[in-house]
Amino acid sequence: LAVGKEGGAAERALAEDVLALRNPSELPVPHRPLEWSDVNIISTSDTHGWLRGHQHDTWPEPNYSGDWGTFASFATHMRAQADARGVDLLLVDAGDHHDGSGLVSTSRESAEAADGIFGLLHYDVLTLGNHELYQYSSAKWLYDNHKRWNGRYLTSNVNITVEEHGEVVSVPISDRVAKFETKQGNSVTAFGVLFNFKAHDRNITVQAPVKMAQEAWFQEAIADAPDYFVLVGHMPGRGLTSEWYPVYQAIRKVHPLVPIFVFGGHTHVRDCVQYDDRSIAVVPGCYLETIAFTSSNLPPAEDDGRALEISRRYLDANPVTYKWHTGTTDDDFDTQLGLNISQSLDNLAHELKITRPFGVVPHDYFLHRHPYGHPRSVLTVFAEKVIPEVVCDRERHGHPRVVIGNAGSLRFDVFAGPFDRNDELTVSPFNTEFLYTRLPAGLAGNITVEMNRAGASKFAPSVDDDEAYVRHVYNEWLASQWDRYVQSNLLGGSDELSMTSDAKKPRTLGYVTHDACKGRGDDIEHIPVPYSPDQVDFIRSPMPDVDPEEVIDVVVMDFAMEDFLTAASVLAPERKVSTDDFKTYAEGTTINDVFGLYARKQW
Numbered sequence: 216l217a218v219g220k221e222g223g224a225a226e227r228a229l230a231e232d233v234l235a236l237r238n239p240s241e242l243p244v245p246h247r248p249l250e251w252s253d254v255n256i257i258s259t260s261d262t263h264g265w266l267r268g269h270q271h272d273t274w275p276e277p278n279y280s281g282d283w284g285t286f287a288s289f290a291t292h293m294r295a296q297a298d299a300r301g302v303d304l305l306l307v308d309a310g311d312h313h314d315g316s317g318l319v320s321t322s323r324e325s326a327e328a329a330d331g332i333f334g335l336l337h338y339d340v341l342t343l344g345n346h347e348l349y350q351y352s353s354a355k356w357l358y359d360n361h362k363r364w365n366g367r368y369l370t371s372n373v374n375i376t377v378e379e380h381g382e383v384v385s386v387p388i389s390d391r392v393a394k395f396e397t398k399q400g401n402s403v404t405a406f407g408v409l410f411n412f413k414a415h416d417r418n419i420t421v422q423a424p425v426k427m428a429q430e431a432w433f434q435e436a437i438a439d440a441p442d443y444f445v446l447v448g449h450m451p452g453r454g455l456t457s458e459w460y461p462v463y464q465a466i467r468k469v470h471p472l473v474p475i476f477v478f479g480g481h482t483h484v485r486d487c488v489q490y491d492d493r494s495i496a497v498v499p500g501c502y503l504e505t506i507a508f509t510s511s512n513l514p515p516a517e518d519d520g521r522a523l524e525i526s527r528r529y530l531d532a533n534p535v536t537y538k539w540h541t542g543t544t545d546d547d548f549d550t551q552l553g554l555n556i557s558q559s560l561d562n563l564a565h566e567l568k569i570t571r572p573f574g575v576v577p578h579d580y581f582l583h584r585h586p587y588g589h590p591r592s593v594l595t596v597f598a599e600k601v602i603p604e605v606v607c608d609r610e611r612h613g614h615p616r617v618v619i620g621n622a623g624s625l626r627f628d629v630f631a632g633p634f635d636r637n638d639e640l641t642v643s644p645f646n647t648e649f650l651y652t653r654l655p656a657g658l659a660g661n662i663t664v665e666m667n668r669a670g671a672s673k674f675a676p677s678v679d680d681d682e683a684y685v686r687h688v689y690n691e692w693l694a695s696q697w698d699r700y701v702q703s704n705l706l707g708g709s710d711e712l713s714m715t716s717d718a719k720k721p722r723t724l725g726y727v728t729h730d731a732c733k734g735r736g737d738d739i740e741h742i743p744v745p746y747s748p749d750q751v752d753f754i755r756s757p758m759p760d761v762d763p764e765e766v767i768d769v770v771v772m773d774f775a776m777e778d779f780l781t782a783a784s785v786l787a788p789e790r791k792v793s794t795d796d797f798k799t800y801a802e803g804t805t806i807n808d809v810f811g812l813y814a815r816k817q818w
């Protein structure tokens with residue numbers, strides 16, 4: 216279970232709960248109806264291709280077992296409910312559709328096919344994330360196909376350089392603003408914004424949101440007051456200086472009372488904050504684990520300036536939740552759209568051959584539950600078992616070497632049981648290659664230490680003040696949930712938000728959110744997933760047993776190269792190590808196929 220010196224009492228309490236857990240198919244049932252109001256917005260973000268839902272039985276995976284088809288059925292029933300109530304229901308998404316599952320990470324074509332299935336569910340407003348911009352070809356495909364979103368795919372601050380009529384021009388990837396009227400006759404002005412992302416491919420331009428908010432086109436777009444603003448964007452709502460804040464301020468300056476509903480993403484957490492009593496910013500987690508439901512009343516025609524009643528709820532993305540909140544049953548829940556989507560996903564998975572097992576994993580490996588170095592940590596098995604066994608360069612055979620990489624390239628747990636191509640791409644979807652140079656072993660050993668001291672430069676938005684907040688937001692979020700649980704068990708007390716009187720044991724593992732909005736956000740009360748604080752940004756294969764002065768092969772994963780060079784320049788400036796010193800290592804091997812190679816041999 217958990218690790219950590221103070222974990223004993225919490226581990227015992229957790230063990231009791233876990234022992235009492237029922238069959239994964241028996242998911243906990245919600246018991247608090249949603250707070251429907253004049254405006255209701257369902258938001259998703261950072262789906263990263265998890266359209267087939269979470270399919271493993273290890274908790275908390277069953278909480279998130281709904282696929283895109285079941286979500287589409289839910290959304291359809293919710294829309295019908297909204298119509299019956301005579302209120303608005305919008306569906307919005309804040310980007311990062313790519314990188315993360317077999318569907319989107321097998322190839323560019325598979326990502327495009329998965330995007331097509333995603334788009335079978337009509338969204339009112341959506342945008343892109345940084346993962347749509349690592350490759351120019353992905354961005355170009357979005358640009359070429361943006362018309363199919365009928366003006367609702369918004370890229371307010373992201374441009375692409377293309378050739379048009381023989382001229383090279385920089386143009387928005389998709390539309391910058393959408394103005395529309397809802398079925399209930401409310402006017403909406405919407406934008407789609409990305410944080411000031413710097414690590415994108417060439418020929419893409421991202422304008423800082425703070426600058427975008429000063430642009431003439433933006434000022435013109437906000438000049439007329441709609442009934443409410445919907446800001447959807449791939450960036451967190453909270454932070455020392457959230458990049459949303461200047462956008463919100465620019466609108467507030469012109470419209471002191473118009474409601475502003477903000478839907479963010481990128482940090483993978485469930486989060487919420489209110490900038491004032493007529494606004495809210497909600498972040499709905501990641502990987503199709505969470506569906507956020509936000510609602511608010513609208514000001515009366517004779518506006519008295521009173522605060523709005525705004526609320527948010529984080530739903531676990533599974534059919535039990537969906538049916539309970541829509542008052543449907545096994546007999547009437549599935550819609551034709553939902554069934555078609557589920558079928559299309561199965562067909563695509565079959566075509567891509569991502570469900571054929573490479574081997575059977577003997578036990579679970581976790582990304583965050585154990586410290587780096589623990590035998591059941593994904594990072595440890597990657598650095599100490601997978602890399603040494605399968606990353607080999609024939610020409611360099613026999614030369615002692617060390618391999619250094621970024622921990623962020625590993626994205627998910629590896630579960631006991633059959634391990635297939637989908638699991639492989641889930642744990643690491645990236646095409647990262649290996650490059651090597653020759654350096655003394657002692658220096659190479661110290662470089663990873665220096666890299667971890669400095670932290671990963673590409674981890675987060677590069678707005679100076681925001682960096683510290685965003686860098687490890689997700690890890691800190693998990694850590695704080697577990698810390699509270701440990702503390703409350705150590706003190707023999709209870710966490711007042713998660714342990715309410717109506718909490719029925721046994722609870723399942725899952726998220727226990729404490730955000731900055733009032734009331735309880737989580738729809739289901741969980742026990743937090745154990746978290747080990749000893750995580751690192753960079754990992755290293757075992758050092759060869761050689762003299763520190765001996766020159767060895769130092770292999771670096773290309774995504775970690777900048778951080779490696781920075782650390783090398785700090786520790787050995789006289790060497791002037793640069794990319795020119797590197798050559799390809801293990802040509803053709805990329806990190807998204809090393810787990811499969813290992814599984815075939817060892818699992």
Ligand SMILES: O=c1ccn([C@@H]2O[C@H](COP(=O)(O)O)[C@@H](O)[C@H]2O)c(=O)[nH]1
Nearest residue numbers: 345349481621623624645673674675774
């Ligand atoms: O080629 C790549 C691209 C990204 N990464 C890792 O992903 C994060 C960014 O992912 P978010 O989901 O936006 O947080 C980046 O910091 C890297 O850690 C990678 O390893 N290789």
